[in-house]
Amino acid sequence: MKRKDFLYLSGMGLGAAMFSNIPVMGSPVHPEAALQAVDIANKKRMADVALNAAKSRGASYADVRIGRYLNQSIITRETRVQNIANTESYGMGVRVLANGCWGFAATDKMDNDSIARAAELAVRIAKENSKLLSEPVQLAPQKGYGEVSWKTPIEKNAFEVPIKDKVDLLLAANNAALSAGANFISNQLFMINEQKYFASTDGSYIDQDIHRIWPSFTITKTDSKSGKFETRNSLGAPMGMGYEYLIPDKSTVLNGIFPIYRDRFDMVEDAKTAVAQLDQKLKAKPIEPGKYDLILDPTNLFLTIHESVGHPTELDRVLGYEANFAGTSFLTLDKWKSGKFNFGSNIVNFAGDKLQAGGLATVGYDDEGVKCGKWDIIKDGVLVNYQTIRDQAHILGLNASQGCCYAQSWDDVQFQRMPNVSLQPGKAKLAPADLIKNTEKGLYMFGRNSYSIDQQRYNFQFSSQLCYEIKDGKIAGMVSGAAYQANTQEFWNSCSAICDQSDYRLGGSFFDGKGQPSQVSAVSHGCSTSKFDKVNVINTSRKI
Structure with missing residues (x-):
């Protein structure tokens, strides 16, 4: 050698x-x-x-x-x-x-x-x-x-x-x-x-x-006078794509209030934008706790979908198979059998989709040889289905698996893993700017940050990389320390508007852990910018 x-x-x-x-x-x-x-x-x-x-x-x-x-x-x-x-x-x-x-x-x-x-x-x-x-x-x-x-x-x-x-x-x-x-x-x-x-x-x-492919960065800026510092992570998503994802073209930046990325990610431009936003974060005033209308960008909302929708609709969690390692689910079989469990407002529709373009969990066939497809999980706000594999399908009276079987490697046994679970876009033409102008007191949030959720995926708290205050239909500036609290059912029932397909984007996790011995899988969650009314917001900042 x-x-x-x-x-x-x-x-x-x-x-x-x-x-x-x-x-x-x-x-x-x-x-x-x-x-x-x-x-x-x-x-x-x-x-x-x-x-x-x-x-x-x-x-x-x-x-x-x-x-x-x-x-x-x-x-x-x-x-x-x-x-x-x-x-x-x-x-x-x-x-x-x-x-x-x-x-x-x-x-x-x-x-x-x-x-x-x-x-x-x-x-x-x-x-x-x-x-x-x-x-x-x-x-x-x-x-x-x-x-x-x-x-x-x-x-x-x-x-x-x-x-x-x-x-x-x-x-x-x-x-x-x-x-x-x-x-x-x-x-x-x-x-x-x-x-x-x-x-x-x-x-x-x-x-x-x-x-x-997954590009990512963390940028830090300090204030030499006060000694304070702020960070901002990349807003690019991991994707089921090739290197073309990192080659910018004219579709890289979507029209909107802020630069956002979908089928292409311009890492250099996002790095420049991040620094300018860090200047704002260093000067941002702390949030005043209270009830706010939330406008959540897909870079933030995807994680809430993952934790509050993706995990609790995994059938093995519902059946108690994951209780020891990662918890169970509040979406028990009796709620599904009733055919009328009110998961969210009537505009809330979630689908499992193993063929979604660019999705991290997208494959043609799962690890049991089942041809993959798309199915409803939440329809018009009602729980209608779960995620299953071949030895679970009979429990729901299904004639076939939904193709949700996966193993992280050849030497791991395959078991039920999450498909791409996505919030379906609104049908009426609606852009983020429309949501903002119709909001009197609200917050506009970008990027995943700290979060917590209980073992049944019911009570949760999420924060963001960037948070802008909205007053009387206009963005009033950046605020710090904002985190929203709710339970899953109350949160999705507060969903009052969802932007259309033109704003639809994917976020995702490269390494979602589950099982004993633990395995990881990759999964995406798509959505458009969405509005949630009167959600409780607390201040987690040390700033006073």
Whole structure:
């Protein structure tokens, strides 16, 4: 090994360990090696080895996931590159049903004998587990699709873009912030490529190529006289897109009160804007607690959707399967069975959508080989459905799964994970400016910040990166320390207006944790700017 290669690979391994708050799985890999695809015919051959071994040992059903997971992360601070890491994880997971019970095993040794042993082990585990079984697993029917494929509709593969170009972009954003007066900026770019192959005894052989990208920064500005400081994070969202997301075009900035981004993100311009807004934050007066009409930009509202709508409509939470690790749900089955539980106002409509363009949870087929689609969860303010997988569908009387099964890696067992859950835009033409001019006393909030919510996803508190006071239909200036408090049902029943499709945008989480052992998944939540009447607001600021 050449010395420069040794230093390069050593640096990647150290960087992976240092990359804060981001789980980096796998071993270091050279970027060029990451672009070499695994032959699809060979994946089918390996899958058949596992399926045949499982059936020969007594499995009534089996599925195989061959996964190759590529991660690339780049971190910079001010004028320096702090870390570059490339990792790869490759192997196979085998899940089986035997004696009415699940069994699972995995291997990273991809020879025939190792694959067969993994399948045989999964069957043995299922049979041992069945001794404690009180009720056999009931799988929703699923037809086989034969040999099919699906790929995230990207324009430019981020892994094919030279690292130098990506570093140059991050440093350009840093330079723009520093030139505008920022004292500190840290910047990161994280890219994921999941190459997933699914096969089952139902007759499916599904090849998928999934891409996600997440640009982010944190900018800090200090006041040398007072010693106070303020920060502002990037308002760009993580997306299920390629590198084209970071190539600005004329559609980057939408018309509105403030620069906002949708299908493209201009990191350099957002960094400049952030510094100007930090000047306002340093001078902002503390919020006066009380009742306010809230106008929430999608950069803020997506997180409230995630916590108060996405999580409580996960059926495994409703059934108590997640109680120990992450809580349950106030949306119990009796509320759904009534057919009239008032979740929100009659303009509130939420849909689960695994095919949403740009969504982080968007795939063609889930990790049980179910073809994905879209369905209503909240309709005209009423709870009408949940999120399910194949062994849950019968509980709701459904004839098929909704395609909500996912595992973070080939060596993790798949289970129910959140689809893209989105607030549907308003039907009448309505822009944020219209909401503002019709508001007498309100707050206009941007960006995710601190939050808390109880274990049943009912009582909550959220704050924002930026908060502007509205007086008599006009923006009166920035305020600090504002956080809104409510319970989920009261909050969504206070929703009085939703902007139309032209304002619709996605926000999301790259790493949503769930399960024991814990797994992460990526999920988006779309919405347009929305108004909520007379919501309780408190002051969390230290300013007096």
